[in-house]
Amino acid sequence: MNAFKIGFIGLGLIGGSVAKSIHRIFPNYTIIGYDVNTATLKEAQEDGTLDHYTTNISDIADCDYIFLCAPVHYNIEYLKTLKPLISDSCILSDVGSVKSDIYDAVKELELGSHFIGGHPMVGSERSGYDAATDRLIENAYYFITPSPDAPADRVEEFMTFIGDLGAIPIRYSPDEHDKITSYISHVPHVIAASLVNLVRHADSPDGIFKSLAAGGFKDITRIASSNPVVWEHILLSNPKNIVNGLKEYIELLNKMIYDIERNDAKDINAFFESSREYRDSIPNNTSGVIRMQYELFVDIPDEPGALAKVTVLLADAGINLKNFGISHNREDEEGVLRLSFYDTDACRKAFDLLADAGYRLYNR
Ligand SMILES: NC(=O)C1=CN([C@@H]2O[C@H](COP(=O)(O)OP(=O)(O)OC[C@H]3O[C@@H](n4cnc5c(N)ncnc54)[C@H](O)[C@@H]3O)[C@@H](O)[C@H]2O)C=CC1
Ligand SMILES: O=C(O)C(=O)Cc1ccc(O)cc1
Numbered sequence: 001m002n003a004f005k006i007g008f009i010g011l012g013l014i015g016g017s018v019a020k021s022i023h024r025i026f027p028n029y030t031i032i033g034y035d036v037n038t039a040t041l042k043e044a045q046e047d048g049t050l051d052h053y054t055t056n057i058s059d060i061a062d063c064d065y066i067f068l069c070a071p072v073h074y075n076i077e078y079l080k081t082l083k084p085l086i087s088d089s090c091i092l093s094d095v096g097s098v099k100s101d102i103y104d105a106v107k108e109l110e111l112g113s114h115f116i117g118g119h120p121m122v123g124s125e126r127s128g129y130d131a132a133t134d135r136l137i138e139n140a141y142y143f144i145t146p147s148p149d150a151p152a153d154r155v156e157e158f159m160t161f162i163g164d165l166g167a168i169p170i171r172y173s174p175d176e177h178d179k180i181t182s183y184i185s186h187v188p189h190v191i192a193a194s195l196v197n198l199v200r201h202a203d204s205p206d207g208i209f210k211s212l213a214a215g216g217f218k219d220i221t222r223i224a225s226s227n228p229v230v231w232e233h234i235l236l237s238n239p240k241n242i243v244n245g246l247k248e249y250i251e252l253l254n255k256m257i258y259d260i261e262r263n264d265a266k267d268i269n270a271f272f273e274s275s276r277e278y279r280d281s282i283p284n285n286t287s288g289v290i291r292m293q294y295e296l297f298v299d300i301p302d303e304p305g306a307l308a309k310v311t312v313l314l315a316d317a318g319i320n321l322k323n324f325g326i327s328h329n330r331e332d333e334e335g336v337l338r339l340s341f342y343d344t345d346a347c348r349k350a351f352d353l354l355a356d357a358g359y360r361l362y363n364r
Contacts, residue, residue: 005030007060008050008067009078011040012227013123014095015069016049016132021165023049024134032060036070040129061085065158067118068094068102071233076105083109091154093118097181097230098237099145099174112149116158117174119143119181120167127227133322135342138166145174182241186234187249190242192224193231294322294347297362298337298354310337313357319350 006022008015011033019031033050034057035041041053052059060066061082068075075094079102082092092114094102099117106115122140124131142162146155159169172180199217203209235242259267300306307326314321325338341347355361 004028005032005063006065006067007031007063008033008069009035009057009060010068010070010074011035011044011050011129011132012069013127013129013131013136014120015067016040016044016129017134017136018067018069018095018120018165019044019049020132020134021137025165032063034060043129057081058085061090062087063090065091065093065161068092068096071230072096072098072101072237073233076102079105079109079111083111086114090114091116091150091158093158095120096237097185097234099143099177101237103145103147103174106147112147113151115147116150116155117143117145117147118158118162119145119177121181121185122167125223125225127230133342135166138343140167142167142169143177144169144171145177146171178238178241182238182245186238186242187245189223189226189231190235190246191249192221196221196224294341294344296339296341296347296351296354298339299360299362300337302336307337310339310354310359313353314339314350317349317353319346319353 006019006029008019008031011019012035015033015035019033022029023031030051031049033041033044033053034055035053038055041050041055044050045053054060057078066082066086068078070078072094075096079092086092092106092111093116095118096102097119099119103115103117106112106117120137120140120142122137124136144155144159144162146158159171162169195217199209199213256268256271258264259271298310300310307324311321311324320342321339322342323340326336339350341350351361
């Protein structure tokens with residue numbers, strides 16, 4: 001691959017993670033960043049991810065690849081700024097969660113020969129450069145939505161590049177992408193936020209609902225902590241698909257209200273039976289929009305030093321822990337200590353190590 005200078009506009013969770021992956025896998029490539037947040041740029045230069053940063057967009061115009069990684073409407077705005085500045089061979093890509101809107105702008109600006117849209121199907125409820133990691137996109141599906149005018153050899157080159165970063169490139173049309181993601185990502189984010197708001201409205205002044213909220217509620221609402229600006233842009237960028245999905249969802253809820261009011265045990269049971277069957281058929285070993293977490297659950301005794309024992313065991317074996325959490329209630333079947341790792345290998349090694357040390361472990 002000839003590309004050796006790569007520009008980023010927006011270095012938050014996703015832009016920062018893609019830039020870090022490139023820096024890890026192609027350390028000889030030059031990476032230059034632009035962001036409205038100068039503290040982010042400084043941090044990314046200090047940790048070595050960026051070779052340079054700039055507050056003048058024209059400084060990134062001579063890049064071989066430019067990744068647009070701001071909220072989706074801002075990415076579209078940057079197309080106009082970049083059009084008169086980029087070289088003939090520059091490939092513009094983006095990581096935005098919606099693909100038709102930006103593709104329409106590309107057509108209107110006659111930038112088709114430069115544009116290969118992209119969307120890593122991975123992320124989290126966290127945001128900003130501090131949450132970015134050089135492994136986030138590893139093993140994740142990465143939608144590629146090229147403009148039909150993009151040269152076939154450049155599309156192939158770009159897909160190979162994304163594969164080299166450890167992601168799994170999959171080619172789709174912008175329209176197909178937007179329909180699929182509305183169901184598996186955009187509508188679920190609205191539902192998660194609605195559920196939280198439902199409980200927020202119902203909660204008592206002392207916040208007892210919140211204090212008692214158990215694992216199930218937290219699992220289903222994790223993504224309600226996502227960046228509101230990012231989601232404001234996504235909802236307004238993919239309105240038709242999202243509104244359709246929400247209307248279908250409301251129909252499902254109305255049917256449930258009807259079944260409860262009629263005391264229809266058979267239909268209520270069938271509802272949960274069919275959802276359980278489909279949910280259980282979702283493969284655990286591939287990345288989806290809800291990313292594979294490489295998690296283990298460990299029962300540890302409720303005593304001082306119990307957590308330290310586990311982390312020291314892992315550290316002595318050179319296993320990097322990505323995160324951990326302790327559940328203070330045991331209504332989940334899993335153990336009380338949740339350990340998450342960067343990859344399958346680390347997770348497997350940790351499992352063997354802790355099992356050998358006599359810990360009771362659970363995979364989810
Ligand atoms: N959050 C997620 O899990 C995923 C998000 N995406 C897409 O990635 C893009 C970025 O989202 P995140 O990284 O999650 O957001 P983020 O909030 O973590 O990062 C956004 C970055 O863009 C910068 N920014 C904001 N406005 C800007 C502007 N006008 N010009 C230049 N920089 C600007 C911010 O300072 C920040 O560094 C969005 O288009 C989103 O749809 C794609 C996959 C997953
Ligand atoms: O954290 C999760 O499970 C997500 O769903 C993250 C996510 C957010 C936005 C996307 O466009 C893709 C993935």
